[in-house]
Amino acid sequence: xxxxxxxxxxxxxxxxxxxxxxxxxxxxxxxxxxxxxxxxxxxxxxxxxxxxxxxxxxxxxxxxxxxxxxxxxxxxxxxxxxxxxxxxxxxxxxxxxxxxxxxxxxxxxxxxxxxxxxxxxxxxxxxxxxxxxxxxxxxxxxxxxxxxxxxxxxxxxxxxxxxxxxxxxxxxxxxxxxxxxxxxxxxxxxxxxxxxxxx
Numbered sequence: 001x002x003x004x005x006x007x008x009x010x011x012x013x014x015x016x017x018x019x020x021x022x023x024x025x026x027x028x029x030x031x032x033x034x035x036x037x038x039x040x041x042x043x044x045x046x047x048x049x050x051x052x053x054x055x056x057x058x059x060x061x062x063x064x065x066x067x068x069x070x071x072x073x074x075x076x077x078x079x080x081x082x083x084x085x086x087x088x089x090x091x092x093x094x095x096x097x098x099x100x101x102x103x104x105x106x107x108x109x110x111x112x113x114x115x116x117x118x119x120x121x122x123x124x125x126x127x128x129x130x131x132x133x134x135x136x137x138x139x140x141x142x143x144x145x146x147x148x149x150x151x152x153x154x155x156x157x158x159x160x161x162x163x164x165x166x167x168x169x170x171x172x173x174x175x176x177x178x179x180x181x182x183x184x185x186x187x188x189x190x191x192x193x194x195x196x197x198x199x
Contacts, residue, residue: 034142035131037149040174042129045074048197058186069197075128078120092120118160122153122167126176138167148172 048071055064071079076095082088089100097116099106110117118137125134134140137160138153153167168180179191 031142033145033149034140036146037142037171037173038126038129038131040129040146041127044127044129044174046199047072048199049193050195050197051080051191051193053189053191056188070193072127076124078123078127092124118155118157119164123179126151126169146173 048069050067051070052067053065055066057064065085066082067084068080068082071077071081076092078092080090082090086101089098091098092110095110097108097110097113097120099108108116110120121133121137125131131140134153137156139156141152141154143150149171151169153169155161155164155166163184165182165184168182169176169178171177177193179193181189
């Protein structure tokens with residue numbers, strides 16, 4: 001589950017910070033900036049950026065930090081290549097998640113892991129500009145404009161809401177700069193993204 005969450009927060013864009021203070025606004029016709037941002041994402045075909053990630057776990061006294069590179073190829077290929085502190089690769093392609101760490105390799109079909117699908121869909125739908133799919137799994141609160149926006153995703157499904165309280169995203173235009181996942185057990189992860197890397 002933790003590996004799935006790690007891949008689910010795979011996102012591509014310039015560096016940014018965490019989000020706070022969301023408006024209680026429902027996206028849609030009443031939020032033209034939300035529609036504009038999703039349209040900008042829909043027009044983007046790929047991305048390659050650096051990332052730094054911090055996990056705060058209730059069972060550990062100090063945060064766990066990692067860094068590496070992220071790759072997105074429309075419409076649904078996501079790659080997370082961790083370089084430090086230990087090499088690890090997570091790839092989602094056509095509904096199949098592959099994980100590689102050292103000599104160990106794992107493959108999971110998302111159809112066989114429905115509890116993982118909402119995490120993956122939160123990122124895939126955002127990167128693809130698919131508002132309908134995003135709102136199928138999450139209640140979305142949007143604040144700002146295309147130049148600088150923030151979204152708060154709250155799980156709609158009881159099973160997911162039992163483990164994750166919220167997902168926070170922040171970005172500029174078709175660029176997600178940070179993603180924060182807060183879990184019910186007190187664990188928290190923050191992914192900061194950027195700078196952009198050559199293709």
